Amino acid sequence: MGPGSLLIMLIVGALAGWLAGQIVKGGGFGLIGNIAIGVVGAVLAGLLLPRLGLGMGQGFVAAVLRATFGAVILLVLIRVAKRL
Template structure:
């Protein structure tokens, strides 16, 4: 993986984490928190969404959407577990 790929991955993670934070809790988690949430969201999405019939597309926009969906799922599960 080159430096360009790493920067794109961090950018997508930051944007996806920020969007998911806004959708689920109403605020972001800071730059590092957003990146971590976005990257973990991409992992969750790659495990769950293909089983539901949603495959990853190409491009940065689709990467942001895919990672955001996974991050929202992750944040909702964490919120439910915290209440239990």
Template sequence: MQFGSLIGMLIVGALAGWLSGKIMQGRGFGILGNIIVGVVGAFLAGLIFPALGFAAGGGFFWSLIHATIGAVILLFLIGLIRRAG
């Protein structure tokens, strides 16, 4: 992995985590937590979308949309776990 791609992944993760926190009405975890949620959400979406037959185009915009949807799903699941506990 090159340094530029790592920085890009962190930027997309941070933006996706922030967006998902706004979409899910303040369930964010701060900047570092949002980066982690965004990156993990992108990974989660990368597993779910191909299994459902969805494919997104390449580029920054589609990566951000992809990661944001995955992060929203992740925040929803975290919210379910918190309520059950």
């Protein structure tokens, strides 16, 4: 993985984490928190979406949408776990 790929991954993670924070909580988690949530969300979506038979295409926008989907699921799971 080259420096360009790493930069794109960080940008996708930051955008996805911020969007998920807006959707679920109503706020962001700071730059580092957004990146972490977005990257973990992308991994989660990468595991879940193919098993559900859902494909979102390729490209930057599709990557952000996939990562956001996974990040929203992650934040909802965290919220549920905190209530237990």
